[in-house]
Amino acid sequence: MDKKYTALVLAFLVAAADANSINLKSQPTSKLLEASRNWGDLGQSATVNDYVDNTIDMIIPLIVKHGLDPMDLPEVIEGFEVRPLLITYSAWLKIYDGYMTGLVNVSRSGDQEVHYFAKMLRLRIKLQFRDLEFIYKYLIKAMNIGPTGGIIASLNRFVVIVDILLDFNNDEIQLQQFRLTDIGRLRVRFTGNILTDWLLNPVLNLFLRIFDTIIIKVVEVNIRNAVQNEIDSINASVKEVVRELEAMNH
Numbered sequence: 001m002d003k004k005y006t007a008l009v010l011a012f013l014v015a016a017a018d019a020n021s022i023n024l025k026s027q028p029t030s031k032l033l034e035a036s037r038n039w040g041d042l043g044q045s046a047t048v049n050d051y052v053d054n055t056i057d058m059i060i061p062l063i064v065k066h067g068l069d070p071m072d073l074p075e076v077i078e079g080f081e082v083r084p085l086l087i088t089y090s091a092w093l094k095i096y097d098g099y100m101t102g103l104v105n106v107s108r109s110g111d112q113e114v115h116y117f118a119k120m121l122r123l124r125i126k127l128q129f130r131d132l133e134f135i136y137k138y139l140i141k142a143m144n145i146g147p148t149g150g151i152i153a154s155l156n157r158f159v160v161i162v163d164i165l166l167d168f169n170n171d172e173i174q175l176q177q178f179r180l181t182d183i184g185r186l187r188v189r190f191t192g193n194i195l196t197d198w199l200l201n202p203v204l205n206l207f208l209r210i211f212d213t214i215i216i217k218v219v220e221v222n223i224r225n226a227v228q229n230e231i232d233s234i235n236a237s238v239k240e241v242v243r244e245l246e247a248m249n250h
């Protein structure tokens with residue numbers, strides 16, 4: 001693979017990993033070229049596991065900078081039904097003051113791969129996040145009672161897949177695919193007022209449904225927006241960096 005592209009891949013990974021120099025221009029070109037010599041020849045495809053392992057901690061400041069940990073979660077109000085004896089009553093649940101923590105607990109998930117073809121470089125990064133907590137306050141109105149308290153939901157893990165294409169035909173970087181997958185097991189605890197079984201079960205089921213249909217989707221969109229934002233800012237300076245690299249090579 002051409003040195004220019006090797007250097008850029010490295011520059012990209014470093015820039016993506018370092019919150020203070022997300023702008024490629026802040027990396028001195030000579031430093032990039034020097035680093036590209038250590039990087040070696042990637043060939044047509046390569047795994048870059050060691051590289052990702054060694055730099056993964058550097059994305060933590062980015063997670064914090066984008067307000068992803070802690071991440072604010074939306075207020076949700078939904079109706080449901082309770083059936084203490086023979087009669088069905090309508091009720092509602094409000095969850096509010098929600099936030100998620102734990103995104104800083106990130107690690108590599110499986111092999112991280114780089115493919116090179118037709119002057120395009122595709123980088124597929126899979127990150128696993130573990131021990132996430134979703135904290136909410138709740139308010140229930142059912143019949144003539146209004147229990148309140150907190151919800152603490154723990155998720156053992158999820159995986160984020162980020163697929164990035166660097167196209168050296170026009171010196172652009174774009175996000176090809178973003179997915180939040182492999183969502184693990186959710187455990188839910190309620191604090192505050194004791195909920196009797198006829199109330200606890202429907203509230204628990206409703207919360208699980210809100211988690212699947214709203215909360216995890218919001219988490220996905222928030223992470224995707226932050227990734228898109230970083231890639232846009234790298235893309236904005238790619239042309240200039242390529243020009244500088246070419247000038248230095250001649």
Ligand SMILES: *[C@@H]1O[C@H](CO)[C@@H](O)[C@H](O)[C@H]1NC(C)=O
Binds near residue numbers: 131
């Ligand atoms: C991250 O996850 C590991 C493994 O589950 C856990 O032992 C560790 O306490 C977590 N770290 C933080 C900062 O939450």
Ligand SMILES: *[C@@H]1O[C@H](CO)[C@@H](O)[C@H](O)[C@H]1NC(C)=O
Binds near residue numbers: 172239
């Ligand atoms: C990347 O930046 C260029 C300007 O340098 C712009 O024309 C292009 O639309 C951007 N591409 C993406 C995918 O945002």
